[in-house]
Amino acid sequence: MAVAHTVAGYAADALASLTPAQLAFLQKLPKAELHAHLNGSIPFPVLQQLANEFSTSAADGNAAPLPDAVRAGIQRLQDGVVLDELNDFFGLFPAIYAITSTPATLRRAARAVLEFFLAPDEANGGHPQAAYLELRSTPRETPAMSRRQYIETVLDEVEQYPSERAALIVSLDRRMDRAAAAECIECAVSLKKAGRRVVGIDLCGDPKAGNMDDFAEYFRAAKEAGLGVTLHIAEVPDCPAPETLQLLSFKPDRLGHATFLDEAAKRIVRTEEMCIEICLSSNLLCKTVHTLDAHHIRYYIGHNHPIAVCTDDILPFRNSLIGEYALLLASSPFGLGLTEAEVEKIAKMGMDSRFR
Numbered sequence: 273m274a275v276a277h278t279v280a281g282y283a284a285d286a287l288a289s290l291t292p293a294q295l296a297f298l299q300k301l302p303k304a305e306l307h308a309h310l311n312g313s314i315p316f317p318v319l320q321q322l323a324n325e326f327s328t329s330a331a332d333g334n335a336a337p338l339p340d341a342v343r344a345g346i347q348r349l350q351d352g353v354v355l356d357e358l359n360d361f362f363g364l365f366p367a368i369y370a371i372t373s374t375p376a377t378l379r380r381a382a383r384a385v386l387e388f389f390l391a392p393d394e395a396n397g398g399h400p401q402a403a404y405l406e407l408r409s410t411p412r413e414t415p416a417m418s419r420r421q422y423i424e425t426v427l428d429e430v431e432q433y434p435s436e437r438a439a440l441i442v443s444l445d446r447r448m449d450r451a452a453a454a455e456c457i458e459c460a461v462s463l464k465k466a467g468r469r470v471v472g473i474d475l476c477g478d479p480k481a482g483n484m485d486d487f488a489e490y491f492r493a494a495k496e497a498g499l500g501v502t503l504h505i506a507e508v509p510d511c512p513a514p515e516t517l518q519l520l521s522f523k524p525d526r527l528g529h530a531t532f533l534d535e536a537a538k539r540i541v542r543t544e545e546m547c548i549e550i551c552l553s554s555n556l557l558c559k560t561v562h563t564l565d566a567h568h569i570r571y572y573i574g575h576n577h578p579i580a581v582c583t584d585d586i587l588p589f590r591n592s593l594i595g596e597y598a599l600l601l602a603s604s605p606f607g608l609g610l611t612e613a614e615v616e617k618i619a620k621m622g623m624d625s626r627f628r
Contacts, residue, residue, distance in 0.1 A: 281553065282564075284590075305582055348367075369412065548568075548572055
């Protein structure tokens with residue numbers, strides 16, 4: 273049974289505008305979720321339960337003293353914070369990281385995210401949100417686990433599902449130093465060679481941080497090991513064009529967001545047929561795109577270019593995968609007004625863009 277999660281905002285409005293027949297069509301449609309961050313996709317009831325347990329453990333003297341920001345975030349979770357504004361969520365990240373800093377709590381968080389996407393959901397007509405999920409996460413070293421243990425813990429949950437249903441992408445944060453990035457790549461490559469279900473490498477984090485010269489060798493090593501590569505790219509207007517071209521020179525298979533590509537970059541992307549991971553609610557709520565009509569998804573649909581519609585982070589954006597697909601099918605002003613045939617074609621593009 274899928275974990276409870278409340279959908280609101282753009283996705284909820286689009287879902288509410290559909291006819292019963294349209295909703296049934298989307299529920300049955302096989303969909304791939306290729307861009308979902310673990311820590312941003314923990315269903316709120318599970319996160320709140322983990323916060324309560326963490327707080328109890330701290331009160332019993334079983335945890336180190338907490339920084340003020342972490343303590344405040346955990347208190348807000350216990351109080352039942354309403355995540356109406358994006359800043360309400362991003363301010364909780366220190367608390368979320370603290371709460372999921374042990375193998376046991378990370379395992380529970382990963383299990384809840386996998387269940388949300390992959391378990392049959394009564395609210396979704398008995399169908400799962402996704403036929404297939406590539407969950408992504410940045411390995412964190414904590415007092416309770418190494419980065420390798422972090423990856424192995426998430427993999428233990430991912431591998432509870434068949435290979436045709438779930439896999440893991442290991443994310444590198446742009447703020448990582450060279451040693452941490454190298455360790456993550458070594459872990460991902462060695463675990464893949466050992467038969468574990470690591471299928472790709474991601475680049476994420478603050479789009480203005482880091483020196484991309486430092487990452488070239490890691491993505492080259494990933495591709496040589498047979499791992500797929502996806503890069504968050506051109507997320508904000510002031511991403512430097514030379515850096516975007518440099519990232520494209522890494523020959524990624526897929527691109528996250530790709531909101532502000534210039535014409536030179538678009539030519540490369542189309543020539544190389546790099547799939548674009550589209551996150552509609554995320555872009556609208558982060559205000560990198562102001563309206564659906566202005567969204568770059570229309571450019572790629574118009575050029576018959578591979579795209580995959582994804583959620584990004586269900587916790588702050590209060591969306592779901594079927595909600596994102598509702599934004600494709602719903603008529604204006606609630607959606608793009610695509611036909612069922614067009615939506616089905618997009619869903620197939622997502623399934624065809626999985627890392628194998």
